[in-house]
Amino acid sequence: MESRDWTRFLLPLPKRFDLVGSLACAPGTIAISCSGAGVVLDQAVAHLREVIGAPAGTRTVLTIELALVEADAADSDELMGLPNADQAYRIHMAAPDRLRVYGLQSAGVLYGALTLGQLLRPSQGQHVIEVPLIDVLDWPDLEQRGLWNFPDPDEWIPWMAGMKLNYGKMADTRNLPVVRDEPGSAVIDVELQEVGRRHAFAYIPYIVHLNFLHDIGLFSAYPELAGVGDGALAGRYFAHNQGDQHRAPCASQPVLVDLLTDWLISIADQGADEISCWLSERPCQCQCERCTPTGQFLLETRAFLAAWRRAQARHPDLSIRIFSSTTTPQQDDRVLAELPPEVRFERACATAMDRVRRQPRDRFSNPLIDEAAATGRWVASYDVPIGAFGNVDTPEFKVPQYSAQRIRDFVSQLSQRSYAGAYGMLAWGTMGRQVCGYAICALAEFSWNVGGRSISDFATAWATLENISNPQAVGTWAELLGEVEFDIYDADFPICYSWGRAAQLVENRQPPRFGEGMFRHLTEVADFGRHIERCEQAATHVEGLERPELLLATDVISSYVKLSRAIWHVSHLFAHADLRQLETQQQLAEELQRLDVAGIGNVEAIRSWRTSLGAEPWHHRVHDAIAATQDTVRRIDGHIRDNYLH
Ligand SMILES: [Zn+2]
Structure with missing residues (x-):
């Protein structure tokens, strides 16, 4: 037992991890206390209790103390200065019989509990639990880490959150058919949104690409919203095996703002505090005399911003992010210039346009957006190559992928480019975990701790968690x-x-x-x-x-x-x-x-x-x-x- 390499059970590896000793005790002698309230802290307690596997008995050998600390408390200092401090945590022995796990925010406390839970898991179900007595200080390199599109969210959210991934696009956001002169509405999965909240996992709904809205009868209800001319046809791209031509809206029409306002309010009424707003996908332009001089993407951005300001009258804390995807960089400069600082900016399918050939590995760089990120704009990328394809714009192949190297390389570049979010895209769900599970774990590992581990150590930890008999060989x-x-x-x-x-x-x-x-x-x-x-x-x-x-x-x-x-x-x-x-x-x-x-x-x-x-x-x-x-x-x-x- 003494020779156990505890770090093998950890994924991601914490930034600082020291083993002080270990303590063997019966599950029932471990008590858990928690100062603070809320669903995330409840989840932290429930998680540890589940891993320990037995309720606390009358005799206590060890107390795991979960605590939220105030910013001005003595033990908050070392957390305050860390990057992404709201997710940071510390674990240490506060007394010989007291293991203290604390953070400035409940997400940090939960992450501390998850780290401890990973270490207790090997003893789960046994009469004696070996508790490592540890000193940990930990925080993530990238603020938001996760996936776009994944199957079975009720299972995947807890699985991903267990590795400290904290973002998912809510695939099941649905706009209801548009009826003229009636308020627009959308349906989101409120239950899963709550599951996400308990796990400190942002499960964020969206308003789909504005050139996809014909599906909900937009142009039948409002013919004036149909973008003018063939230039408004955004065209197909390869990943869509069939489909029509995706007409973009005429974004100069005030009724577009009315509808977007309705949708934002409808989604916010269901409890969402952030909504991703998708610009039209692929190059397109309404050719009317009002739209052409300004440009499709700038006008769409303005429509979202105007709608958001109106929605804020009812939901003052609502925030939005603008999603720019697939060959639409033409107006990024003007879009960024008009976005208020608090509006986030997301990119997808940008690897080809950002790729700069370099030896031994290519560099990804976009002077405009990288500068915005470096000077404080919140920017995320969906292009972490968790699939063989690495880009949803191409036809993806369902073939095996085990290159954590490629993921680490891309994520570390995002980190250097001051990006806040690193996401991967899963364009299909069938056997997603069997085919891409390793890559998703690599995303969890390296987006949290970019420089922490060798590939071999990461894969050894992965194989340990997968219960493979010879993890080091893996x-x-x-x-x-x-x-x-x-x-x-x-x-x-x-x-x-x-x-x-x-x-x-x-x-x-x-x-x-x-x-x-x-x-x-x-x-x-x-x-x-x-x-x-x-x-x-x-x-x-x-x-x-x-x-x-x-x-x-x-x-x-x-x-x-x-x-x-x-x-x-x-x-x-x-x-x-x-x-x-x-x-x-x-x-x-x-x-x-x-x-x-x-x-x-x-x-x-x-x-x-x-x-x-x-x-x-x-x-x-x-x-x-x-x-x-x-x-x-x-x-x-x-x-x-x-x-x-x-
Ligand atoms: Zn127009």
Whole structure:
């Protein structure tokens, strides 16, 4: 017991953690006291009681004292100066029989209780609990950490909150159909909003993209709100497999402000204190003579701000955030200039526009918005790459992802850029936790404590919480595999396959280059071999573990490297070789053969991995990934064989 590495049970790792000793006692001899009231503190007490597993008896060996401390109290000093101090907490031995957990706000106290709960969990259900006597001082690096879109919120909110994630977009916000001259209204999930509050988790409703409102009959009720001209058609994008053209509203019409006011009030009446307001998605412009001179996004922003000010007459504490998503940066400068300082600004699908090529890893930077963040504007990003795709604007593949490296890199850049919020996007719910759970845990880890842990230590903690028998082996595996995956998934993936870019490379007889496109993170041919070798090394650490999907995920990554290598060789040879030579023809035919084998290998690897999680039917995005590989190979092979080989 003495040799137990307590930090393995912690996720995220606290900033400062010291073990003073430990105390073995029966669950019933642990008392919990709490100074302060409210649902969050109640949750803190209930959580610890649940982990301890027995009510307090008459004899007390140890008291866990939860406390809210006043800002001017003696023990508040060390918390006051910390970043995000409202979430900070301290745990220490106030007396030999008293473990004190305190914070300036109830969220901090809850987080202290969660940390302690993670340490008590290994003893849960036993007759004797080993309580580590600890000294902890802890606070998050990023203020808000969480997800956009996730399934089963009644289960996911407590799960995420247990790792100190504290934000979720309320997917089930719903605007009711619009009827002319009647107040607009919206329905939110009040019950889950309360579940969120108990867990200090902001479950925030939203008003959907203004170019999505035809669905609720906006233009039938108010034809004058339909944006004028084809310029108002925001168009489709790839993630929407079907759909109409998403007409943006004419944001000069005063009735838009009336409706937005109704919706904000309706949502606030149901208890929400913050609402995310979504600007139209994708470039568009109402072409009427009033809108055109000012611009769609600025006018939409003004409409939201005007509505918010009116809603504040009834709900003075209501706050809003403006959500800007998917290729709509054109007016960010003017939008930011007009936003009052207290209005938050959220971004999504911005990685492509922020990416600056840099070695060894790209830099993400946006001078305008980064400066705003650095000078006090509250800014959040939804682009933490918790999926293989890392961007909802592209067709996502449902393939395994275990690159905590990529997540740490992105989150640490957000932290350096003074962003307040780091969120990931889950565009689908089916098996979300099985496929993205590791990545979500990595988000929880590194958005709380950017520089705290190595990848290996993080993955070891993850595997410990997952009850995997050899957590350290998983740590080593993750350290090896995650770098390869970073190189593969961060380079034009999956659109090199799904949008046929790899096939086009060959069809255009364009010579490939390292550092570009799907070869973005490779520098020479030998890199393919190094990556495959690294995957093979990684695989040896998880062979035989009770979680076969880890080994099978390794095969998927390795098979993508092999596919990429085969495409490199075919496209390079095809672009440069003299195909009049029979010998060259034969060489090319051999490379095509290797490409076929690599394609089959990739498809089989994806199928095996997915089968290990469950039998068909699978989500269509698994089939999308398979089909994209097959199409790519077929197109390349067909193009060369049909036109160039004799
Ligand atoms: Zn207009």
